[in-house]
Amino acid sequence: MWAAVDLKWGLLCLLGGVLLVFAYHLRKLVALVYWTRDPIGTPTPYGLGLWDYVFANLSRRARVGYDQRERLAQALSRFREASQAMPDGVVYLSHHNTIEWINIAAERHFELDGERDEGQPVTNLVRQPDFVRYIETGDYSEPLILRSLRHTGTTLQIQIVPFGEDQHMILSRDITQIDRLETMRRDFVANVSHELKTPLTVVSGFVEMLHDGLEDFPPDDARRYLHLALDQSGRMQRLIDDLLALSALETAGPMEDEEPIDVHSLLRIVLQEAELLSGGRHRIELLPGPAATVMGAHKELHSALSNLASNAVRYSPDGGLIRLGWSADEQGGEFWVEDNGIGIPAEHIPRLTERFYRVDRGRSRETGGTGLGLAIVKHILTRHQAQLDVRSEPGRGSRFAMRFPLRRMQLRAALAA
Ligand code: ADP
Numbered sequence: 001m002w003a004a005v006d007l008k009w010g011l012l013c014l015l016g017g018v019l020l021v022f023a024y025h026l027r028k029l030v031a032l033v034y035w036t037r038d039p040i041g042t043p044t045p046y047g048l049g050l051w052d053y054v055f056a057n058l059s060r061r062a063r064v065g066y067d068q069r070e071r072l073a074q075a076l077s078r079f080r081e082a083s084q085a086m087p088d089g090v091v092y093l094s095h096h097n098t099i100e101w102i103n104i105a106a107e108r109h110f111e112l113d114g115e116r117d118e119g120q121p122v123t124n125l126v127r128q129p130d131f132v133r134y135i136e137t138g139d140y141s142e143p144l145i146l147r148s149l150r151h152t153g154t155t156l157q158i159q160i161v162p163f164g165e166d167q168h169m170i171l172s173r174d175i176t177q178i179d180r181l182e183t184m185r186r187d188f189v190a191n192v193s194h195e196l197k198t199p200l201t202v203v204s205g206f207v208e209m210l211h212d213g214l215e216d217f218p219p220d221d222a223r224r225y226l227h228l229a230l231d232q233s234g235r236m237q238r239l240i241d242d243l244l245a246l247s248a249l250e251t252a253g254p255m256e257d258e259e260p261i262d263v264h265s266l267l268r269i270v271l272q273e274a275e276l277l278s279g280g281r282h283r284i285e286l287l288p289g290p291a292a293t294v295m296g297a298h299k300e301l302h303s304a305l306s307n308l309a310s311n312a313v314r315y316s317p318d319g320g321l322i323r324l325g326w327s328a329d330e331q332g333g334e335f336w337v338e339d340n341g342i343g344i345p346a347e348h349i350p351r352l353t354e355r356f357y358r359v360d361r362g363r364s365r366e367t368g369g370t371g372l373g374l375a376i377v378k379h380i381l382t383r384h385q386a387q388l389d390v391r392s393e394p395g396r397g398s399r400f401a402m403r404f405p406l407r408r409m410q411l412r413a414a415l416a417a
Helices: 002-037 050-085 104-110 129-137 176-216 219-251 263-278 298-314 346-351 361-366 373-383 412-416
Strands: 089-094 098-102 144-146 156-163 167-174 259-262 283-287 292-296 321-329 332-339 387-393 397-405 409-411
Touching (some): 002 050, 098 104, 129 144, 176 219, 259 263, 263 283, 263 298, 263 332, 292 298, 298 397, 346 387
Parallel strands (some): 283 321
Antiparallel strands (some): 089 167, 144 156, 156 167, 259 292, 292 409, 321 332
């Protein structure tokens, strides 16, 4: 009977022990479950024996995972910072071309907002047909040139780079300036060809006529044709001279032949040239102003002032009054040329120094103009840190002034002191 009681107590104790062990494991399991729900980085619960081993391992793994995530997050944020700082635009697109991330340059290029537009299909927001077609064709071997975006008026070069699974990156670059230069270059070549073609056609036409039937032409007619041909070849010569002058100025390095130029003697030379060109058709006056010198290249300043004086003669009707002179104040000094000629409507004034820009093409040609005079003047003045000031009123006349900074000039009075 005592043996049966002992066995019962023994079994009860064993059961109690098993239950205790079970309860302990259950508690540790619950602690583990709670730990997995806690924020990453929470220390693992405390445990004995096997649990100590399990928790230690988990803690080590969690630490390694946490460190890796941290490193990854840092790398990602560095990468985003670098992408933000890029002058080129970057747009990440996930599936179906929805916007995932945009850098600042791309926001500017496409007028997008990173926060507002995230998750939107890019083609819903950038709707230019060329862009939509480019993105939809899937052929990204060549970049797309997108001109005159809605408000910004810029030209973008766009390249799409596919990566991962159905993911794309749009790279955009603002090439407005390069595009403008390229257009200018094309226009320039077209203009030069056109300007040369017209006189060349006239000259070759006359030569052909005379060649085919010299004996049929009365000598007076032949002389007249030859005179016209000579006129046209003179025009081509002037154009080539101006083109060479412009190109020399564009390719020239910093000025080496600078010297103090006496403003009065330069004005006198230009006055004589203007009188010669006018042939007595205009009244030309000199108002020399205070004696002074300007530091500069004599040949260049002579050419610039002659251009202004010759324009005054060419764009003033017979009997007009032309005045040229020099004035100085505490900010600097200026050569100026005034006429009471045909004048220039205000909207043309900002464009006068563009190559081949003419207000009245016919009058410019008639008077032997090449359309390059003021472009040459502008180049020369830039090299001298000087500015061109133009005031004009249609029908009343014009005033062109070349304004030099104080550091380039010396008044004779100051020289003597
Ligand atoms: P061009 O050889 O045609 O005269 P320029 O570059 O010297 O070329 O001048 C550009 C244009 O500016 C001229 O075609 C003319 O229309 C205008 N212009 C220049 N100077 C005058 C002036 N004094 N009066 C009126 N128009 C002028």
